[in-house]
Amino acid sequence: MSITTTLPAETGNSTNWPEWFSKDQNEAWELFQSLPQPKRNDEPWRFANLKSIDLSDFHVSVPVQDGASLITRSSAHTNLAAKLIFANEVLIHNDQAGLPAGVLLLPLEEAAKNHEKLFRKSFMTSDVRLGSKKFAALHQAHLRSGAFVYVPKGVVVERPIEIWHWVEGENATIFPHTLVVLEEGASATVIDHFMSSRDERSLAIAVNDLTVETNAKLHYVAVQEWSDKMTAFHINTTEVEKEGVSTALQMNLGGAYVRGESDSHLLGEGSRSVMLSINPATGNREIDQRTFQDHFAPRATSDLLYHNALADSSRTIFAGLIKVEEHAHETDAYQKVRNLMLSDEAEANSMPGLEILADNVRCSHGATSGELNEDELFYMMARGIAPKQAAQLIVRGFFGTVLERLENEELQAHLGEILDRKLNL
Amino acid sequence: MSTETKPDIDIDRSVGDFRYEMDYAFDAGVGLTEATIDYISDVKGDPDWVRAFRKEGYRKFLEKPMPTHWATKDLESIVFENIRYYLSQGQVPKRTWDEVPDDIKRTFERLGIPEQERKFLSGVEAQFDSEAAYSNIKAAVGEQGVIFVGSTEGLKEHPEIFKKWFGKVIPSGDNKFSALNSAVFSGGSFIYVPPGVKVKHPLQAYFRINAQNFGQFERTLIIVDEGAELTYMEGCTAPKFETATLHSAVVELVAMKGAKIQYITVQNWSSNVFNLVTKRGIAHEDAEVKWIDCNIGSRLTMKYPGVVMKGKGARGEVVSIALSGDGQHQDTGAKMIHAADNTTSNIISKSISLGTGRSTYRGMVHVPKHLKGCKNNTECDALLINSHSRTDTYPAISVRGQGNAVQHEASVSQISAEQIFYMQQRGLSEAAAMSLAVNGFVNDLVQQFPMEYSVELKRLIDLEMEGSVG
Numbered sequence: 001m002s003i004t005t006t007l008p009a010e011t012g013n014s015t016n017w018p019e020w021f022s023k024d025q026n027e028a029w030e031l032f033q034s035l036p037q038p039k040r041n042d043e044p045w046r047f048a049n050l051k052s053i054d055l056s057d058f059h060v061s062v063p064v065q066d067g068a069s070l071i072t073r074s075s076a077h078t079n080l081a082a083k084l085i086f087a088n089e090v091l092i093h094n095d096q097a098g099l100p101a102g103v104l105l106l107p108l109e110e111a112a113k114n115h116e117k118l119f120r121k122s123f124m125t126s127d128v129r130l131g132s133k134k135f136a137a138l139h140q141a142h143l144r145s146g147a148f149v150y151v152p153k154g155v156v157v158e159r160p161i162e163i164w165h166w167v168e169g170e171n172a173t174i175f176p177h178t179l180v181v182l183e184e185g186a187s188a189t190v191i192d193h194f195m196s197s198r199d200e201r202s203l204a205i206a207v208n209d210l211t212v213e214t215n216a217k218l219h220y221v222a223v224q225e226w227s228d229k230m231t232a233f234h235i236n237t238t239e240v241e242k243e244g245v246s247t248a249l250q251m252n253l254g255g256a257y258v259r260g261e262s263d264s265h266l267l268g269e270g271s272r273s274v275m276l277s278i279n280p281a282t283g284n285r286e287i288d289q290r291t292f293q294d295h296f297a298p299r300a301t302s303d304l305l306y307h308n309a310l311a312d313s314s315r316t317i318f319a320g321l322i323k324v325e326e327h328a329h330e331t332d333a334y335q336k337v338r339n340l341m342l343s344d345e346a347e348a349n350s351m352p353g354l355e356i357l358a359d360n361v362r363c364s365h366g367a368t369s370g371e372l373n374e375d376e377l378f379y380m381m382a383r384g385i386a387p388k389q390a391a392q393l394i395v396r397g398f399f400g401t402v403l404e405r406l407e408n409e410e411l412q413a414h415l416g417e418i419l420d421r422k423l424n425l
Numbered sequence: 426m427s428t429e430t431k432p433d434i435d436i437d438r439s440v441g442d443f444r445y446e447m448d449y450a451f452d453a454g455v456g457l458t459e460a461t462i463d464y465i466s467d468v469k470g471d472p473d474w475v476r477a478f479r480k481e482g483y484r485k486f487l488e489k490p491m492p493t494h495w496a497t498k499d500l501e502s503i504v505f506e507n508i509r510y511y512l513s514q515g516q517v518p519k520r521t522w523d524e525v526p527d528d529i530k531r532t533f534e535r536l537g538i539p540e541q542e543r544k545f546l547s548g549v550e551a552q553f554d555s556e557a558a559y560s561n562i563k564a565a566v567g568e569q570g571v572i573f574v575g576s577t578e579g580l581k582e583h584p585e586i587f588k589k590w591f592g593k594v595i596p597s598g599d600n601k602f603s604a605l606n607s608a609v610f611s612g613g614s615f616i617y618v619p620p621g622v623k624v625k626h627p628l629q630a631y632f633r634i635n636a637q638n639f640g641q642f643e644r645t646l647i648i649v650d651e652g653a654e655l656t657y658m659e660g661c662t663a664p665k666f667e668t669a670t671l672h673s674a675v676v677e678l679v680a681m682k683g684a685k686i687q688y689i690t691v692q693n694w695s696s697n698v699f700n701l702v703t704k705r706g707i708a709h710e711d712a713e714v715k716w717i718d719c720n721i722g723s724r725l726t727m728k729y730p731g732v733v734m735k736g737k738g739a740r741g742e743v744v745s746i747a748l749s750g751d752g753q754h755q756d757t758g759a760k761m762i763h764a765a766d767n768t769t770s771n772i773i774s775k776s777i778s779l780g781t782g783r784s785t786y787r788g789m790v791h792v793p794k795h796l797k798g799c800k801n802n803t804e805c806d807a808l809l810i811n812s813h814s815r816t817d818t819y820p821a822i823s824v825r826g827q828g829n830a831v832q833h834e835a836s837v838s839q840i841s842a843e844q845i846f847y848m849q850q851r852g853l854s855e856a857a858a859m860s861l862a863v864n865g866f867v868n869d870l871v872q873q874f875p876m877e878y879s880v881e882l883k884r885l886i887d888l889e890m891e892g893s894v895g
Contacts, residue, residue, distance in 0.1 A: 046821070211463060326812075333630070339824065346823070347825040352835070355817045356815060356816045359811065359839055361809075362837070363837040369822070371828055
């Protein structure tokens with residue numbers, strides 16, 4: 001039964017949500033049904049291949065066959081504070097031995113039940129305004145579980161928290177969700193891994209809500225390694241309060257159609273949001289990213305850097321908007337997208353936008369498209385490096401400049417290794 | 426620097442703000458129906474194919490929705506049924522100023538058109554509401570085979586050239602307003618420059634709206650043949666009315682192999698005019714089309730001059746200056762379509778927003794598959810003067826394949842307190858310092874205008890600062 005036509009209650013996957021949440025889910029379902037499917041002339045879907053978002057032949061997932069092997073395969077960082085593993089939305093592994101006292105790392109449904117106030121304060125509270133409102137509603141209606149990360153005032157979690165989301169099954173759908181709240185002065189690193197168990201065509205509609213309160217500091221990384229047949233939505237909202245810092249990196253290493261929406265709200269004076277993305281596009285992959293840097297408060301900074309390397313017949317779409325609301329004076333906002341064209345069949349679309357309603361701001365954006373530097377290629381070939389290898393090294397260096405923006409060397413090295421493996425270096 | 430102490434800046438838009446009462450011999454009345462189109466066709470003595478073209482345009486106009494899914498909702502303030510679509514004193518322009526009726530002539534004299542013509546122009550066409558009142562080309566230029574007439578005369582006297590390109594660069598269904606223009610067009614220029622002829626001095630057209638609730642829909646078609654060169658300038662003004670006025674032109678340029686066209690606009694409509702214009706040029710092999718577009722007036726301008734680079738080595742350029750004052754919205758930009766190898770395009774846009782003004786840059790750069798050596802450079806700089814001013818930038822850039830280089834950069838800035846302080850230390854008033862800083866911001870672009878126009882432009886951006894520093 002299709003996820004688009006069948007009410008969640010009828011899917012038979014009853015969960016342990018509290019009653020009030022089930023009610024919200026029914027409302028979300030009604031919202032999903034009432035909102036129109038995106039059309040060609042809808043500005044938030046400009047350039048997108050709308051055939052990719054016909055979701056009618058996807059169904060809900062059933063529990064995986066071999067959870068143990070997925071636990072074995074969920075191995076990346078070696079020095080962790082905690083690790084949660086979800087397979088088809090079922091929590092199959094929960095290790096949080098390394099977490100400091102007071103930190104909560106819970107399945108979402110448990111947080112909804114036992115920490116209702118905290119949950120309600122941060123769970124999908126912002127309007128989804130970059131195009132996927134309909135699909136976010138579908139996510140909420142179908143949601144079965146997810147990760148809830150809460151770091152109380154002043155607590156510093158030194159080592160990363162890893163959360164794995166596995167999907168398995170042809171045409172199966174999962175709805176991964178990660179909710180992070182850092183209270184005043186807290187700090188943490190959260191890494192979401194998105195994985196396909198097999199080389200199958202499945203669907204993921206993932207949502208994450210990141211709340212960074214006064215003086216808190218968050219590193220958030222999404223390592224997306226879906227199968228090359230996957231359709232995936234990654235819908236993000238980040239809210240940063242006074243003097244808080246959020247640094248978020250999306251690494252899109254897999255998928256057939258990947259839609260990313262990153263909406264950053266700079267709510268407090270002196271807040272900072274760094275938005276990064278690394279996108280090696282190969283095959284027929286389409287990476288469709290929409291971003292929003294919305295400045296509500298004075299003296300805040302946002303800095304976006306997206307690097308796309310396009311091989312084969314891949315396509316990328318980048319549509320980003322910096323908005324400086326009235327009174328958000330002395331804003332610093334930057335946005336840069338670079339497309340490295342590696343093939344004659346590839347296509348890069350860039351729509352970097354600015355809307356400035358305040359004065360005394362410093363804003364700039366840039367979009368470039370170019371090819372491999374012949375001189376660099378020649379230099380390496382002259383030293384005996386095969387042309388293909390040389391090109392990969394240049395691509396790796398191109399992505400390296402994005403990784404360098406992370407203010408955490410251990411994390412940089414860790415993600416660099418994942419990238420090397422992906423690029424066969 | 427605190428926003429309160431910043432002076433307000435006013436731009437001198439008073440130059441065109443006067444009007445004389447007129448009795449029109451030809452009036453299509455108010456509103457738009459098929460009968461309006463038949464009236465215009467009858468009065469102008471259109472050939473059948475033009476009448477059919479108009480009706481097709483009308484059909485498309487009705488079909489197309491207002492583009493408010495991306496453009497400003499202010500477009501909905503246009504009430505099409507309240508507009509007068511055709512007003513004129515006659516359809517044949519005069520060849521000398523002496524023949525132009527006094528009531529029309531005094532308008533153009535006050536705007537200084539005959540004087541400019543004597544000084545530095547190769548030819549002038551002066552349009553008053555729907556039709557050209559005056560059209561003349563210097564004998565020496567005419568003898569070279571250059572044709573410079575109104576669109577009506579062009580389609581009747583030179584159908585072999587006219588028909589070949591008319592509506593081909595901008596199809597009538599390109600957008601709602603190009604469709605509207607196709608239905609009711611009147612006036613505008615038809616220019617043909619024969620192979621190898623380099624027209625030394627610019628040809629100029631001047632567009633004047635005199636009547637209230639009027640819509641001006643001129644249609645310009647310029648064909649510059651192989652190796653020929655032309656500079657064309659247009660200016661426009663209208664008096665300030667209580668109600669909205671509509672100006673919706675279509676301008677098509679064709680630059681044949683190795684030809685060069687430079688098209689210069691200084692738009693200074695009064696602040697009640699909706700200025701919705703479609704402009705596009707085709708550049709064939711090694712040809713160059715350059716739009717220099719300066720928007721100072723109007724309530725809302727939507728204009729994105731484009732170049733389709735159809736032949737190898739073709740070049741396209743848009744230089745755009747926009748100034749938005751209180752209540753104004755300048756929504757301008759450029760379209761660059763690369764359709765052959767080794768084509769290059771350049772877009773430079775500078776906008777200034779004052780008071781409650783809003784400046785928007787919208788751009789499109791398109792490099793399709795299997796092209797090599799295409800280059801685009803886009804630079805957009807915006808200057809915000811007051812805390813209620815607004816600026817937006819919305820480019821869309823599509824690149825397929827490798828071997829091309831495209832770059833876009835935009836920045837938003839203020840006049841820094843340090844700059845103003847520095848100049849004040851040297852004895853300038855705050856107002857004079859602001860004025861100097863604003864002029865400095867656009868100076869490198871103003872330099873690109875022909876001498877006479879850059880003087881005109883500087884005068885228009887001559888900021889009146891008196892009594893504005895609180």
